[in-house]
Amino acid sequence: MTQAPSGSAASDHGRRLSTVDGLAQLSFLIQRTLERRVAEHDLSLIQTRLLGVLRDRQPTMNALARLLDLDKSSVTGLVDRAERRGLVVRVPSTQDRRSFTVSLTPEGRSLVTEAAAGFEADVAAMLDVLPLADRDALSALISQVLVTHAAQHGVDLFATD
Amino acid sequence: MTQAPSGSAASDHGRRLSTVDGLAQLSFLIQRTLERRVAEHDLSLIQTRLLGVLRDRQPTMNALARLLDLDKSSVTGLVDRAERRGLVVRVPSTQDRRSFTVSLTPEGRSLVTEAAAGFEADVAAMLDVLPLADRDALSALISQVLVTHAAQHGVDLFATD
């Protein structure tokens, strides 16, 4: 299963992977697809995650660290590099003089929007092999897994702080 | 969609993600799950991929670079560090005096086996929310996507060199 990225299973058309193997392989495939797509815009995966998070919120550095599950000092570096590229700005917080909120610049926003569109097209192409009904079924199953996992882990889905 | 890791959608039970969003979120969740699990064994994702590839083959360094889609010099570093930890060994090739094959040590093999078992349990737990029939359906759909993608990209699934 952790050999998944190298294509070690599914040797026959119609041959079925174990569910865990399949999920692992699919996740590596999706990640790789995303990685390649965003690399065209000189973005790494973590930078992409940063820009993605900032699409609909302006968190403090501290909140960013929590959202991205990174150490504070790592976020400093990440935001520094994005700021250097003109993709984000730090705005002094109105609530705490020690604190900054982080926002996308128009350039950052258009960059992530463009990359996202490309990635969506990539994945949609991958799913073209499935009939519409199967795509819907896949979507429903995945949503169920994700929703349950989020609920079990107390994820606050709309935190903006 | 690239904000997926932060849990930006699926605000209601029963609410459905778009397929692309769901896939992206699921892939990040699986990756994160794997990353955490292997970190318990002081392994990074890329080291895990290396050990995973070596479970059933002994490639040359060059072949490793191709399998892992990395630059030659990156593979040198990766194998150096794994060798330093006693997880792999370089064996002079019998076919080319410039070349080495790379093999797992018993320690490396047991480490990756243990990590894999943990990860499988993690994912299986995640899928417990689905009835058995739905798990089978998910597995079938994923397999179809993967098999088709592999076929379209000329993946040689069992290369050993």
Next chain:
DNA sequence: CTACTATAGTTCGTGACACGTACTAAATCA
């Protein structure tokens, strides 16, 4: 067979990235 070209793997330099520690200024608590 010889000269030329290509290649395996390594070294080196560089930048990105993640962590932990230490620090200062600001905020909070007792």
Next chain:
DNA sequence: TGATTTAGTACGTGTCACGAACTATAGTAG
């Protein structure tokens, strides 16, 4: 008010990925 906690940064360190340069080896062409 003094003590404690916290936001964010600087710094050191290790991992990781890339590209350029290099040497010894292999392959090719004449």
